[in-house]
Amino acid sequence: MINLHPLYSSSSGNLFHIQTQKSNILIDAGVSYKAINEGLKSIDKEITDINAVLITHEHIDHIKGLPLLCRKNDIPIYACGKTAEYIENELNERNIKNNVFKLEYGQAYKIKDVEFTPFQTSHDAIMPCGYRIKSGDITLAFATDLGYVSDEVYDNLKNSDFVVIESNYDTTMLDFGKYPYPVKYRIKGNLGHLSNEDSAYTISRLAKNGQTNFLLAHLSTNNNTNDLVLNTLQDVLKRNEIDTSLLNINIASKELSNEEYFIC
Ligand SMILES: [Zn+2]
Ligand SMILES: [Zn+2]
Secondary structure, three states, X not given: OXXXXXXXXXXOXXXXXXXXXXXXXXXOOOOOHHHHHHHHHXXXXXXXXXXXXXXXXXXXHHHOOHHHHHHHOOXXXXXXXXXXXXHHHHHHHOOOOOOEEEEOOOOOEEEOOEEEEEEEOOOOOOOOEEEEEEEOOEEEEEEXXXXXXXXXXXXXXXXXXXXXXXXXXOHHHHHHOOOOHHHHHHHXXXXXXXXXXXXXXXXXXXXXXOOOEEEEEOEOOOOOOHHHHHHHHHHHHHHOOOOHHHOEEEEOOOOOOOOOEEEO
């Protein structure tokens, strides 16, 4: 059993909570420490319940709350090699005691009843990753902040019971929006983010493989809306002749949400 709470998810800040029988784990800590506590309170948890924080990469919308979290608590932080070194240095420079562990892509690690494996994503960060998380016979695959879905990413999403995947931007909204050209170029590039089409196409492939549970996450604050995500998804699924009545697809809220996904 895995209980998933997408407490905050957008290009402005990310915090996911995962509960299993024996553990409470956060993925990312990209909102203020105050907001982390508010998020946990909304699901009747406290920061002292947390056994570990898994970090995907060092962008501020994923680590904003880490310094205060580490200053006030002794919770182990996990991140891939060079990302872990970067976080450790940042904390050491501020004289914040920390407990940062270095992960390797493709290696499985254990925290109580949870096994997790980081996998490489393509993003303009030091050593970005997604996570494949297993508890009992349930697997959750998590991938936000990636420019494209590589074979490696796809293999890690494949055959999981629940997929969290980024659906970052609507191409037209981005193209005609007010971001400067280099920023648009970065977002659309292989080291940027997945568009609604990219994400819909990946969901089609996974649905053809028999997977049914998806959560679309990390929507851009300025270049996306829930309606645009759903319209694109419907188009792409229809084009690929997929029966949408069999699918369970949701969108993570940009604001604090205590929505719960019970994966069993
Ligand atoms: Zn991000
Ligand atoms: Zn990022």
